[in-house]
Amino acid sequence: MDDSPPPSRWRRHARSTVYENPWLTVWHDDVTRPDGKAGVYGVMHYANLAVGVVAIDADDRVALVGQHRYTLDQYSWEIPEGGVPPDEDPQAGAARELREETGLVAGEWQELVRVHLSNSISDEAAALFLATDLTPGPASPDGTEDLAVRWVPFDDALAMALDGRITDAMSVAALLQVGLARFRAGSDGSGTTISGTQRAAAQRRKRGS
Known part of the structure; x- marks a missing residue:
């Protein structure tokens, strides 16, 4: 072909x-x-590349950020997101946005996928990442951001993306990427071939033994 x-x-x-x-x-x-x-x-x-981060902790929970979206006049639960200027490395920009919105610093990163968000009317592109090995710290959101951070089990976050409770396109795409990787690995949710989360699952099993 x-x-x-x-x-x-x-x-x-x-x-x-x-x-x-x-x-x-x-x-x-x-x-x-x-x-x-x-x-x-x-x-x-x-002007900027959009970035989004699926941040998963050692208990297989995802950090979701809640905020009122002015354009929709609706409250939205999303993965941490932001914009990266052309002269900044996308992963570095994603790490900055994750830290600003949640206070989290990730020890391991993996790029999941790049997508175009609305290609019939815009050239906006996004890079989506998985972040693991998380260390908490103070958040420092922008003045335009009135944020709430919520930890949700990964399976529940995936269900939110599938049933319409999460409607943000980057969040849906990123969560489905992680879910698909787990499915392909034959995972039952306790481990995945994606780096970082598999080790976290092993640590949980060790603590339970």
Whole structure:
């Protein structure tokens, strides 16, 4: 099978900036559509890479962050998330966001997946990570963040992603990645091939013996 993508049938003729702030730019593009007709396309360009962290402790609990999302006017439970500028290493930025929102410092990191969050209208991309070997500390959230931190057993967090109690796209994708890795490893939830959590499970079994 030829996996190479076909050439784009979209053609851009002009681009103008209709809105801009330090985090995003909105472009208005004059285009020719795939059907050959003239059209317009609105594009949201994001300055930063989004990052999200599934932080799992030695008891197989996930750190979830609760906050009111202004855009939705709804309260949302999510994994710790933030933005990383182009000149910052994504993992370093994820570690910074985890520490700021929860106070946690992780000894082990693994990148799970990269995703595009809304590719019909924006170029926003995200890098999602697993963090284990956690050490607690003081949090220092931004002034725009009124956060609550809640520890949830991994299986319960996964259920929240599956049944719609968690609707944040990065959180759903990241939790499903970890859940899929456990399923592929034949895990019953007490261990996984993903580094860090397997050792934590072994430590729990040792304490129980």
